[in-house]
């Protein structure tokens with residue numbers, strides 16, 4: 434890396450020219466949609482004191498045309514962003530013990546559970562993930578599941594300031610691949626599972642897996658001290674656990690694993706099992722619903738043990754962990770129809786969700802009605818797979834829009850319909866999500882369950898013409914009130 438060629442005092446580090454403030458270092462990075470180097474002048478006009486760039490051409494231009502602005506050339510923008518941010522902020526990452534979770538599904542839930550366990554023994558935490566960001570008791574919005582390094586470090590710094598000692602964060606495959614997490618010293622790393630998603634970005638399952646594996650190799654930092662891995666998942670048990678890990682390994686599962694759930698009892702609003710560990714066994718109870726949450730509870734329990742909690746503290750913390758917004762969230766109603774909002778947006782998650790619903794309605798001979806859509810500007814190959822998964826277990830499918838983003842919603846639904854048509858399920862297609870929710874709930878009879886999948890906690894719908902407020906729980910509650 435070339436050194437700054439002008440002596441500068443800097444106040445902060447920023448990678449988006451639109452957010453630069455006077456005295457900041459602007460890190461210009463080449464991206465997929467655009468190139469931060471196009472915005473050098475904009476950043477300087479806003480008062481950038483120095484520019485770090487990953488483009489030699491831009492660096493030369495800076496030295497010629499902006500002699501009063503500091504300049505540095507780095508090989509990779511995101512690494513530069515992480516390293517400059519950590520230096521400027523005085524290394525807040527060193528003040529927190531970091532637990533990180535990756536995997537296709539279950540990251541948010543596992544992170545919430547671990548945070549609840551750590552809090553239950555009085556440890557103050559930072560939490561970074563899809564739904565929201567926590568700095569101790571303060572709740573902030575999360576624009577991304579895993580932020581860029583400068584944003585993460587700022588959150589960490591705020592956490593350290595208010596006395597946090599632990600951080601729990603989701604590390605998405607995008608973030609691992611792009612090295613948004615460069616230099617973060619992970620103490621405990623968790624792998625939940627790998628099933629198909631994001632192939633638009635990663636291309637193949639092997640490359641998607643390779644991105645997840647980076648968490649266990651260390652991204653610009655030492656490998657994690659402890660690796661917590663789902664042994665029942667093929668990619669976890671057969672591949673990751675057998676790779677050359679340099680961490681202490683904790684394997685969990687229901688079928689396998691040294692940390693194992695036995696005598697599993699699943700009911701609506703209650704999950705109980707015996708957690709068997711090398712430290713002894715304990716009865717664990719949680720208000721979360723479904724087999725997938727047994728896995729999330731096991732992952733969080735292993736991580737909490739690795740962070741020094743006793744098994745008694747872990748089970749007490751699991752009992753204290755509350756509902757995760759938009760994850761098997763039952764919409765309150767006085768009606769005899771059960772309506773559930775869930776964030777299932779892959780075929781695997783839909784299949785798990787539907788089989789859980791099927792179990793729950795079995796005794797009362799109810800039907801399963803599944804509403805879903807597929808996100809635009811995301812993996813197209815998962816659309817027919819999601820359609821097939823929805824159709825296979827449901828009595829009725831209501832196919833609608835999720836977040837179409839820049840795409841034509843009708844085209845997205847056509848692609849999903851291909852999969853539904855391979856099954857025997859009856860299918861109603863309604864592009865307007867609110868109208869579709871109404872159709873699904875009105876189609877339900879006493880004893881039925883209506884699954885509203887895909888958007889979970891989200892409070893907006895992203896359409897081609899803009900982003901509009903939208904909340905599955907609120908819409909469903911409104912429909913239920915209307916028929917109460």
Ligand SMILES: CC(=O)N[C@H]1[C@@H](OP(=O)(O)OP(=O)(O)OC[C@H]2O[C@@H](n3ccc(=O)[nH]c3=O)[C@H](O)[C@@H]2O)O[C@H](CO)[C@@H](O)[C@@H]1O[C@H](C)C(=O)N[C@@H](C)C(=O)N[C@H](CCC(=O)O)C(=O)O
Pocket residue numbers: 448449450451462463464465466467468469470472576577578579580581605606607608634
């Ligand atoms: C595919 C992807 O991950 N893209 C993210 C990535 O974009 P990129 O590297 O291609 O950057 P770019 O948009 O080309 O811009 C290049 C640079 O120019 C800068 N810029 C751009 C415009 C401008 O006016 N000024 C300026 O300085 C940008 O800030 C950036 O530094 O870096 C950008 C800056 O942080 C993100 O906004 C962008 O998220 C897009 C919007 C996105 O939708 N990301 C999703 C897919 C994502 O990351 N999701 C995962 C969770 C997925 C999951 O596991 O389910 C997540 O961690 O949130």
Ligand SMILES: Nc1ncnc2c1ncn2[C@@H]1O[C@H](COP(=O)(O)OP(=O)(O)OP(=O)(O)O)[C@@H](O)[C@H]1O
Pocket residue numbers: 536537538539540541542543563578603605625626725726728729759760761775776777778781782783785786889
């Ligand atoms: N351990 C699990 N295994 C499989 N499916 C799961 C698991 N946990 C949750 N799910 C399903 O996946 C959905 C999303 O769960 P969660 O938000 O915890 O995952 P995530 O990995 O954070 O997802 P995202 O990458 O979109 O943020 C849930 O609503 C549920 O349907």
Ligand SMILES: N[C@H](CCC[C@H](N)C(=O)O)C(=O)O
Pocket residue numbers: 578778807808809811835836887888
């Ligand atoms: N983190 C995931 C969330 C998908 C949620 C679903 N509602 C959609 O918009 O596809 C993604 O960005 O792919």
Ligand SMILES: [Mg+2]
Pocket residue numbers: 540541562563564578603
């Ligand atoms: Mg998440």
